[in-house]
Amino acid sequence: MTRIAIIGGGIGGLTAGIALQKVGLEPVIYERAPEFGEVGAGISLSPNAVKGLNSIGLGDFLEATANEPLHQYLFHGLTGEILMDINRKDCRDQYGGPYLQLHRADLMDGLIKAFGQDKCEMGKALSGLSQDEQHVELRFEDGTTAEADIVIGVDGLRSIIRDILFDTPEPEFSGHVAWRALIDGCKLSPRATERTNVNHIGAGQNLVTYPIRGTKLVNLVALTRADGWVEESWNAKAHPSELAKVFEGWADYVIDAISAIGEDDLYRWGLFIRTPLSQWVKGRVALLGxxxxxxxxYMGQGASSAIEDGVVLGRCFAAAADPVNALSVYENARVERAAFLQAESNVGGDRLQAIDPYFLRDNPPKDEDALGIFKYDPASVELA
Ligand SMILES: Cc1cc2nc3c(=O)[nH]c(=O)nc-3n(C[C@H](O)[C@H](O)[C@H](O)COP(=O)(O)OP(=O)(O)OC[C@H]3O[C@@H](n4cnc5c(N)ncnc54)[C@H](O)[C@@H]3O)c2cc1C
Known part of the structure; x- marks a missing residue:
């Protein structure tokens, strides 16, 4: 049997692992962290991702765990006026899968249980790899080595595997900053825990809230701009008063949400980008997520596209003549779609955070349907 090593046990690595198991393979995940930790944030999964997860057996888990928002509302950040009501309740009929929102830790839990914790080698930080025509040798920071026939690099934004394969420039600060917090649902107005996604938009910044775990918690994400990222770490604790200052003068809903954030519960992320790649595979090693x-x-497609990659990867192994060919079918099937999502997401902030929110109301950008984002089904898309 083909020995497959997956480097990185995030949402992408675990999804790929489950998809490969579904076609009869037995991949091993090597994860740098000593254990899977609690991730204090929510996540949206759009219908394209949900269809993918359903196809590898996670449908019941998602139905039992996730919230399904019926509307996504855009409000004027300063006046609180409603600008747009985006229907999410028809997603099942329209696209064959719902739009869902859940706690990241719950999603990780579901994925780990489905894949099998015992198939994850924890505390294994990859430090190098080399390959020849027959196999790949993996080297880890703890001095150990392992051998595999195929390696899937799902080691995130700062991927060491990407650097080894393609020697591309370092990630660059995008000028965008994300602030994240989970708030006790009881501390907020009933509107914050309705089955909706509430987005207040204004010049250069916006703030989104949605409930998760029923109405127990509200996920808050604020996206703002900064000239540079000087903090030592790319994510750091922040005090709610700092966020309150950035949103001074905004609508009551925004001010109330920020003042409900616990002193220790706010994190700030510098958002980094990398140049798009036209090639993800070299020999026996491929990148994913x-x-x-x-x-x-801005389009909530980072994890969703990693899920698409993983589901398609599994199908490629089932369909291809040999494992190396499977990687090339995977690359052909995925590069264009992911580059498109990457490009749309990277301009999404400029569209959403327009100088004048009324402009957005009067000139709505192409929705996900027109862009074909939700229609895509990784479980049935044609493999070239
Ligand atoms: C503010 C914010 C909000 C977001 N909201 C959404 C959303 O609502 N919906 C959505 O679809 N996406 C969202 N995303 C994007 C999403 O979080 C990412 O795209 C997704 O988590 C990527 O998954 P991944 O598995 O590719 O990488 P990661 O989640 O980064 O996982 C990489 C894994 O590899 C491990 N690793 C790294 N280096 C090594 C090594 N050398 N050896 C071994 N293991 C290693 C890491 O420990 C980690 O576990 C959001 C992102 C941000 C910043």
Whole structure:
């Protein structure tokens, strides 16, 4: 049997692992962290991703765990006026899968259980690899080595595998900053825990809230701009008063949400981007997820596209004549789609955070349907 090593046990690595198991393979995940930790944030999964997860057996888990927003509302950040009501309740009929929102830790839990914790080698930080025509040798920071026939690099934005394969420039600060917090649902107005996604937009910044775990928690994400990223770490704790200052003068809903954030519960992320790659595969090694195509979060497609990659990868192994050919079928099937999502996501901030929110209302950009984002089904898309 083909020995497959997956480097990185995030959403992309675990999805790829499950998809490969579904076609009879037994991949091993090597994860740098000593254990899977609690990730304090929510995540949206659009219908394209949900269809993919359903196809590898996670449908019941998602139905039981996730919230399904019925509307996505855009409000004028300063006045609080409603600008757009985007229907999400018809996604099942329209696209064959729902739009879902859940706690990241719950999604990770579901994926780990489905893949099998015992098939994850924890505390294994890859430090190097070399390949010849027969196999790949993996080297880890703890001095150990392993051998595989195929390696899938799902080691995130700062992927060491991408650097080894393609020697591309370092990630660059995008000028965008994300602030994230989970708020106790009881501390907010009933509107924050309705089955909706509430987005307040204004010049150069916006703030989104949606409930997760029923109405227990509200996920808050604010996206703002900065000239540079000087913090030592790319994510750091921040005080709610700093965010309050950035949103001074905004609508009551925004001010109330920020003042409900616990002192210790706010994090700030510098968002980094990398130049798009036209090639993800070299010999017996392929990239997947953020390692291949990191994108800004304005269309909520980073994890969703990693899920698409993983599901398609599994199908390629089932369909191809040999494992190396499977990687090339995977690359052909995915590069164009991911580059498109990356490009749309990276300009999404400029569209959404227009100088004048009324302009957005009067000139709505192409929606996900017109862009074909939700229609895509990784479980049935044609493999070239
Ligand atoms: C503010 C914000 C909001 C977002 N919201 C959404 C959303 O709503 N919907 C959505 O679809 N996407 C969203 N995203 C994007 C999404 O989080 C990422 O695209 C997704 O998590 C990428 O998954 P991944 O598995 O490719 O990489 P990662 O999640 O980065 O996982 C990489 C894994 O590899 C491990 N690793 C790294 N280096 C090594 C090594 N050398 N050896 C071994 N292991 C290693 C890491 O520890 C990690 O576990 C958001 C992103 C941000 C910043």
């Amino acid at each position: 953020d390692a291949a195509h990191p994108m800004l979060p």
